[in-house]
Amino acid sequence: MNAAEVRVIAVLGAGQMGAGIAQVAAAQGFRVTLSDVSVERASAGRDKILKSLDRLVDKGKVEREVRDTVARNLEPLGFDEAVGPADLVIEAAPENLALKLDLFGRAEALAKPEAVFASNTSSISITRLAAHTKRAERFFGMHFFNPVPLMKLVELVRGVATSAETMELGRALATRLDKLVIASEDRPGFLVNRMLLPLLNEACFALQEGVGSAEDIDQGARLGLNHPMGPLELADFVGLDTVLAIADVLQREFGDDKYRPAMLLKNLVAAGFLGKKTGRGFYRYDAQGQRVLPGAGS
DSSP, X not given: OOGGGOOEEEEXXXXXXXXXXXXXXXXXXXXXXXXXXXHHHHHHHHHHHHHHHHHHHHTTSSXXXXXXXXXXXXXXXXXXXXXXXXXXXXXXXXSOHHHHHHHHHHHHHHSOTTOEEEEOOSSSOHHHHHTTSSXXXXXXXXXXXXXXXXXXXXXEEEOTTOOXXXXXXXXXXXXXXXXXXXXXXXXXXXXXXXHHHHHHHHHHHHHHTTSSOHHHHHHIIIIISOOSSOHHHHHHHHOHHHHHHHHHHHHHHHOOGGGOOOHHHHHHHHTTOOBGGGXXXXXXXXXXXXXXXXXXXX
């Protein structure tokens, strides 16, 4: 199969990343089948996408035609119905190996023989995921960045058995989705998170050790390193559970304590303070996801 033959894309996971991938693919004219743990969850994911697009239309930032194209092409379905007709299956579940293996095992039994599989994992071995299927040569990493509709980058990851043809298909598909591509070999964290996670984790250690306040750490990165976001606010945006999961993968796979996650990060996750999505992480956020400034609220 080549990229021109991909017409139906199944997205497994209707959370922040899966919904973003589904939106971008539907906007580019693909038929997208969206599934989650239930059809209700998938439908809620679709509704959230359309409400967000409605707001952007009202503000004049998105054309009504784009919103209607997404609505027309995006269909929430049960797992079996979503996977069956797909030419490409993209897994966008939380960063949990057992969960991803289960999804790919189920998809393998339902997908067309010629269908291509991809994972949006940000750190887990593509080779290991692919080995759980019978199509390892047609399995690759397709790592999008959050928020998917705005971030231009896609990180393609080549597993040990991934064919050159599959990587070329991934590159062509990313281009059709109006994305720019970098390619990585299958190593823990790939390229971007291999560089990013030590920065986020070191910021956690600096805060934990009282070197500076969260505001000063982030301001230092914004103004001293010219980063658009500070590392702690970025960690809140990504989700502290996801940051911790990637840090755990890096430490386990490399066996190097330089990747060990800060205890502060572990404790926040244990407390359920996962960042913006729960209203509290290194900072606090209101119901609209806006940061609550000190003295302005709870």
